Amino acid sequence: MTKDFRHVTEIDRLLHEPSRLVIVTILYTVESADFLFLQRETGLTKGNLSTHLAKLEAAGYVDIEKTFRGKVPLTICLLTEVGREAFKVYRNHLKRVVDSMPE
Amino acid sequence: MTKDFRHVTEIDRLLHEPSRLVIVTILYTVESADFLFLQRETGLTKGNLSTHLAKLEAAGYVDIEKTFRGKVPLTICLLTEVGREAFKVYRNHLKRVVDSMPE
DNA sequence: ATAAACTTGTTTGTAATGCAGACTAGTTTA
DNA sequence: TAAACTAGTCTGCATTACAAACAAGTTTAT
Numbered sequence: 290m291t292k293d294f295r296h297v298t299e300i301d302r303l304l305h306e307p308s309r310l311v312i313v314t315i316l317y318t319v320e321s322a323d324f325l326f327l328q329r330e331t332g333l334t335k336g337n338l339s340t341h342l343a344k345l346e347a348a349g350y351v352d353i354e355k356t357f358r359g360k361v362p363l364t365i366c367l368l369t370e371v372g373r374e375a376f377k378v379y380r381n382h383l384k385r386v387v388d389s390m391p392e
Numbered sequence: 393m394t395k396d397f398r399h400v401t402e403i404d405r406l407l408h409e410p411s412r413l414v415i416v417t418i419l420y421t422v423e424s425a426d427f428l429f430l431q432r433e434t435g436l437t438k439g440n441l442s443t444h445l446a447k448l449e450a451a452g453y454v455d456i457e458k459t460f461r462g463k464v465p466l467t468i469c470l471l472t473e474v475g476r477e478a479f480k481v482y483r484n485h486l487k488r489v490v491d492s493m494p495e
Numbered sequence: 496a497t498a499a500a501c502t503t504g505t506t507t508g509t510a511a512t513g514c515a516g517a518c519t520a521g522t523t524t525a
Numbered sequence: 526t527a528a529a530c531t532a533g534t535c536t537g538c539a540t541t542a543c544a545a546a547c548a549a550g551t552t553t554a555t
Contacts, residue, residue, distance in 0.1 A: 295434065295435055297414050298414060305408070306542085310397075314493065314494065315397060317494055318494050324503065325502080325504090331398065332398055333543090334543070334544055335505085336505075336507090336545075337542070337543055339506090340541090340543085343505095355504095359551095360550080361503070362503050362504070362549090362550080364504070383489070383490050383493075387483070387486050390417065390483050390486075391420055391421050411513080427532065428531080437515055437516085438533060439533090439535080439536090440513070440514055441533090442535090443512090443513075443514085463521080463522065464522070465520090465531080465532055467533070
């Protein structure tokens with residue numbers, strides 16, 4: 290048996306998707322962001338961003354608040370405590386993965 | 393504009409898939425392995441392993457040599473030079489990702 | 496007035512992906 | 526000669542990622 294690298298497969302798939310990781314990383318640093326801000330920062334299309342946010346919301350990682358800026362609809366996104374914890378866990382897991390990789 | 397985390401999205405998707413990363417990591421350390429050895433080490437089902445290997449072969453990351461051990465068919469897998477390089481690039485990319493993640 | 500363009504997203508359609516069970520083909524053992 | 530084993534591939538299904546099309550209203554230009 291070689292060294293066991295299978296721990297990699299236990300990583301949080303929701304955050305392992307690069308698009309979602311970028312979204313969550315941004316939310317981790319800013320605490321609150323609207324839809325178009327996220328779109329600009331991530332470079333994602335609206336449809337794609339919308340889907341990823343819905344998935345993160347379904348997992349309880351982000352809260353999505355529908356509101357208005359004047360008369361214009363506005364979607365505010367923020368990380369939940371669950372999401373913050375999940376990010377930290379993922380980050381640490383990824384660190385271990387990197388450290389376990391052979392030279 | 394917040395810090396730019398979009399470099400994450402440029403990561404090698406082929407290696408970003410955990411199952412394939414485990415396969416390639418093993419091949420990186422052993423230089424040569426047969427199908428059943430890989431199956432035991434990775435914990436993947438045959439079908440899944442077969443598909444992932446085919447994908448890695450199509451990308452030129454692994455060579456697959458069909459041979460026989462006595463009268464029994466045997467599939468030998470090994471990383472190509474391209475695959476070794478791709479692994480190193482991915483590993484370094486992942487290091488940068490981890491280092492760029494906020495506390 | 497009303498048409499054009501913009502804001503802010505959601506829904507839909509499509510192609511790719513991951514996964515495991517069914518299947519193939521041959522070999523060895525009972 | 527039937528059962529069980531070895532070594533994989535093929536098939537089908539559920540999930541995913543992605544972007545284009547659509548929706549619903551607002552602001553600007555003519």
